[in-house]
Amino acid sequence: MNTPDSKRLGLPNLGLGVGLRSKHFVHLMQNDPVVDWFEIISENYMNNFGYARHVLAHVAGLRPIVMHGVSMSIGSTDSLNLDYLRQLKELADEVKPVWISDHLCWTGVAHLNTHDLLPLPLTLESLHHVAERVNRVQDILQRPLILENPSTYMEFEASSLHEWEFMTELVAKTGCGLLLDVNNVFVSGHNHNFDPEFYIRNIPHKAVVQIHIAGPTDCDQYYLDTHDQPVPTPVWHLYRLAQELTGGVSTLLEWDANIPEYPDLVAEVNKAREVLLGNFPDVPVYRTRLADQVSNPVDHQMQTTHE
Amino acid sequence: MSELANIQKWLTSIIVKPGSINDKIIMADQHYGLRHTEVIKPAPNFSSGEKIGIYARGYVLRLMECMSAEYPALQHLLGKELFETFVKAYLVHSPPSSPDLYNLGANFAAFLKASQPKNADSNMFDLPVEVTLLERAIAEVSRCKGLEGTSQETETDDTVLYLFNTSTIRSSPCLMLLKLQFPLAGFVRSVQRGEEATTPLTGESFTAISRKDYIIHMHDMETWQWQFLKALQDTNDYMSAINSTADVCGMANSTVMADLMLWIPVALKFGYIYRDDNQVN
Incomplete structure (x- = not known):
């Protein structure tokens, strides 16, 4: 066992940050970033030596960077992708992120990659499997891995642990950190009929390194993690609770589709300051009956630079 | 095979294969010896199959958006409906295997070329293939190691x-x-x-x-x-x-x-x- 005994694994509270997205590249090359730090999607830069990498180098010279991955597939029963991990480490050696995170999920098996964050059966078999892989990844990266709770739309009959119990055991077995996505807790809580506050109260708060906030979509029968709306009031309440319980950790606003102009993005993440003072924005969960909503949108990674 | 590995293969096959969600689930249940109603918890008004369908539908929509981002001129040329028909067929033919999303569209031009009618007497069938080749080249040039x-x-x-x-x-x-x-x-x-x-x-x-x-x-x-x-x-x-x-x-x-x-x-x-x-x- 390798239970972390220091707050946030000794990692700093970076303040309020946003995701580095291609829509804002030109703005960021000409203006002060304003926010305290940036999170990048690691895979977007691992084989990219074009303008995006140039902007990243510029921004990294101004603000701390955190690398957030979507393809480690830590829960997959395929072998660990050592080539992927080598490229991830190479990028980290260059970018020098404050930490590296990914998701408690799997993205595919039999060498297929769905580019989705698929849920695990929360069993002891899964726990031992993931813990063994987290330990190996931490050895390769030579730093603690920070794992995020995903939004989920189904639960397995075989699950014998609640997600908060699984995360707690995983931290105890590996010493990994947690990226607590309070929007994902809100979405999964709605979809699976559990109390999101109970979830947040029952994770190991000293292991929480970072919080994600985002705006989901109410698709009538379920909530979807669309990252395309302002943060709704209930998520802000969970955010405040999480900050109280953790004693204050880095906050990151995720906005990956229908991305607003940069000043509007900054205004949204800055609402966190008012929330901590008890002033909550009055924002309902965005509602639509359209069937073409996409969870975990990734097309923002595909932008090229033209004349 | 472990229970976890079997479940992952079962769900992946449902997500990436073509067809109606019900047909895909039935085939996967038979192939992997599982019953989806015993694998995925249903809700009172939301069946196990409907829950799996969220992931299967999201898979296609998410990758469709990526292909649209890489091939806007091809989509303009073909129109949205025909473009999406080809992309869906391509995803069945070449489901993604790389962690890098940029590899997703790497073989799209070759796929379109192979889908041309045999003995076509007009090179107009080559037009979408060549637009795809050019847009892929632009994507590769935008990301390669340069002199900057x-x-x-x-x-x-x-x-x-x-x-x-x-x-x-x-x-x-x-x-x-x-x-x-x-x-x-x-x-x-x-x-x-x-x-x-x-x-x-x-x-x-x-x-x-x-x-x-x-x-x-x-x-x-x-x-x-x-x-x-x-x-x-x-x-x-x-x-x-x-x-x-x-x-x-x-x-x-x-x-x-x-x-x-x-x-x-x-x-x-x-x-x-x-x-x-x-x-x-």
Whole structure:
């Protein structure tokens, strides 16, 4: 066992940050970033030596960077992708992120990659499997891995642990950190009929390194993690609770589709300051009956630079 | 096989295979010896199958958005419905295996080419294939290792010193050359800019794509210019490239050299070539 005994694994509270997205590249090359730090999607830069990498180098010279991955597939029963991990480490050696995170999920098996964050059966078999892989990844990266709770739309009959119990055991077995996505807790809580506050109260708060906030979509029968709306009031309440319980950790606003102009993005993440003072924005969960909503949108990674 | 591995193969097969969600679930249940109602918890008004369907539907929608982002001109050419039909077929034929989303569309042009009707008597079926080739080339040029930030990055200047030291002229590491049956550079550029884009008529085209200062440049070129760049790319030698160009294009060496004197500044400006000032002569 390798239970972390220091707050946030000794990692700093970076303040309020946003995701580095291609829509804002030109703005960021000409203006002060304003926010305290940036999170990048690691895979977007691992084989990219074009303008995006140039902007990243510029921004990294101004603000701390955190690398957030979507393809480690830590829960997959395929072998660990050592080539992927080598490229991830190479990028980290260059970018020098404050930490590296990914998701408690799997993205595919039999060498297929769905580019989705698929849920695990929360069993002891899964726990031992993931813990063994987290330990190996931490050895390769030579730093603690920070794992995020995903939004989920189904639960397995075989699950014998609640997600908060699984995360707690995983931290105890590996010493990994947690990226607590309070929007994902809100979405999964709605979809699976559990109390999101109970979830947040029952994770190991000293292991929480970072919080994600985002705006989901109410698709009538379920909530979807669309990252395309302002943060709704209930998520802000969970955010405040999480900050109280953790004693204050880095906050990151995720906005990956229908991305607003940069000043509007900054205004949204800055609402966190008012929330901590008890002033909550009055924002309902965005509602639509359209069937073409996409969870975990990734097309923002595909932008090229033209004349 | 462990229970976890079996469940992961079961769910992956449902997500990536074509067909109705109910048919896919039935097939996966049979193949992997599972019953989806015993694997996925249902809700009072939301069945196990409907929950699995969220992931299966999201898979196609998410990757469709990525293909639309990489191939906007192709989508403009085909229209949304036909484009999506081809993409869905492509995802069935080549489900993604790489963690890098940029690898998703790498084989799309070859897939479209293979889908052409046999004995087609018109090269119009090649138009979408070639648009795809060009858009893929743009994506690759935008991400490859270039000269930016290196000592070999050529500053644009007004001197003509390069004319007296041509041995240091090299093709850019970002340069991609396409020989096409349609002049597509203007068409693709218009779509990128949101301008009216007229479907190009057939006509042999020699296209170059490269990057300088992180900006993508592409042009339909004169034959001799394209041949020169191709030869320079192949031989890495200025004089050999001139000889090859003259030979292929039926031009006198002196004519190629004279035309290059006028064109080299343009080729430098757009990053098709650069001066390797670190070259030891």
